[in-house]
Amino acid sequence: MSTFKGLFDEEQLKHIAADYFEPSVRHCHAFFLSHAHTDHMAGLNASFGQLLKENPEKKLYCSLITKELFSKLDRYSSGFDLDTLIVLDIGVPQLLSIADQYVTVTLIPAGHCPGSVMFLFEVDDIRVLFTGDFRYSVNDICKLKLLKNPDETVKKIDNIYLDTTFAYEEYKDFPSRDQSLQAILTEVKNWLKKDENNVVNLELPARFAYEFVFVSIYQMLNMKxxxxxxxxxxxxxxxxxxxxxxxxPNTKVHACQDQALCVRGKNKNPLTIRLCTMLFKDSFVQNCGGGLYKNCDNSEIKIFYATHSSLNELRTFVNYLSPVMVTPFVIQPGTGVNLEILRERVTKLPDQSAKTSQSDNRLMSPLQKRNSSWNMTMF
Incomplete structure (x- = not known):
């Protein structure tokens, strides 16, 4: 969960706030929303909407899909004039006038959930990258063309405000998203083949972030x-x-939470597939010979699926960009760590012995390649 309170340390960004909209930041002139998850939307309410209406020089920026999702979340969008949310295209540097200075802002796919983006702020002689929530595997690094100069060298980044959700030794390595997806598809397919009365219940830990699973089930198994x-x-x-x-409700795969009628009705044999991350610490993975599954009983399976980067993925990302400074902004409660510990942890080199979190792109099927590309564009 994000602990970022909206404001940046850099003097050049003193008029900008991101992913936090409480009164303490409302003096700013430009606001940025990386994605539409609630822990990044504190203060994004009717009174903030009124602030934008009364002060047309103040703007709120986000991606197109984030605006679409926000517009359907009544708890947040009620009282908002949606025209005050300004959509910025992903992958296109935009020159914005903010409080009498020009700031170039680039939205970069974050790989977390639909519409999620990172923000690259460039003003005067500084560059600051705000990741929001993100997941980048080792092989996703090559997609960071927006962080390269024309001569293909990496741009100098002065500070990365970094999602450190899993910056812990027990979450050093994750299976790739493709591996998780294949495990889900295999279990769904095998269960539905066993009996015509079998159905699948997908238990998801967040309101949205797992839409890539829905799309892949439809593409691979032709089931909505x-x-x-x-x-x-x-x-x-x-x-x-x-x-x-x-x-x-007559389809075979459900993420509807209506177990009484859709999953546990007469003559229905449900298998619950629960997607999760926290369970799959390295010790569990090592003890289970790969660790994509945990069979709870005959009616439930837990399958690993991560929408945040592992520790070694974070180290690879930071090592590739070599920023002057890293500012972590997620601390897991009860871990006893602080920002300095997290900063030291993510700036170490990734373990050379660590298993890669992404399969070799040369070995991917055309569908997997298309999914991987779409996944980083949409999510």
Whole structure:
């Protein structure tokens, strides 16, 4: 969960706030929302919407999909004039006038959830990267062309405000997203083949962030995933997702939370597939010979799926960019660590013996390659 309170240490960014909208930052002139998860939306309410209406020089910026999701979250968007949310294109440097100075802002795919982006701020002679929540594997690093100069050298980054959700020794290595996805698809396919009355119940730990799973189930197994009417409305204008979900309760795969009728009804044999990350510490993975699964009983399986970077993925990312400074902004409660410990931890070199978190791109099928590319664009 983000502990970032919106403001940057750099004097050149004193008029900018990101992912925090409480009164303590409302003196700023420009606000940036990396994605539409609640821990990054504190203070984003009707009174903030009124602030934007009354002060047209103040702007709130985000990606197109984040705006679409925000517009459907009534708790936050109620009282907002959605025209005050300014959409910036992903991958296109934008020159913005903020409080009588010009700032170049570039949105970079974050690999976390639909619409999630990182923000690269360039002003005067400094460059600051704010990751929001993100997941980049070893092989995703090559996609960071937006952080390169014309001569292919990496741009000098003065500070990275870094998502350190899993910057802990027990989460040093993660299976790749493709490996997790293949495990999910295999279990769904095998269970549904066993009996015509079998159905699958997907248990997801967040309101959204797992849409890539829905899309892949539809692409690979030709089955749409049943979701709630609220979820269906949430995706209504997101063409990349809406075709993979349905309001039809007679489909075989459900993420609708309506277990009584859809999953546990008469003559239905449910298998619950629970996607999670926290369980899969390195010790568990090593003891389970790969650690993608935990069989709870005959009716439930836990499968690893991460939307944040592992410790070695963070180290690879930081080592590649070689910033002057790293500012962690996520501390797991009860761990006894502080920001200095996290900073020291993520700036170490990644373990050379660590298993790569991404399969060799040369060995990926055309569908996997398309999924991987789409995953980094959308998520």
């Amino acid at each position: 995933v049943h979701v709630t009417p609220v979820k269906l409305d949430l995706y209504q204008n997101i063409s990349e997702i809406i075709g993979s979900v349905t309001s039809n």
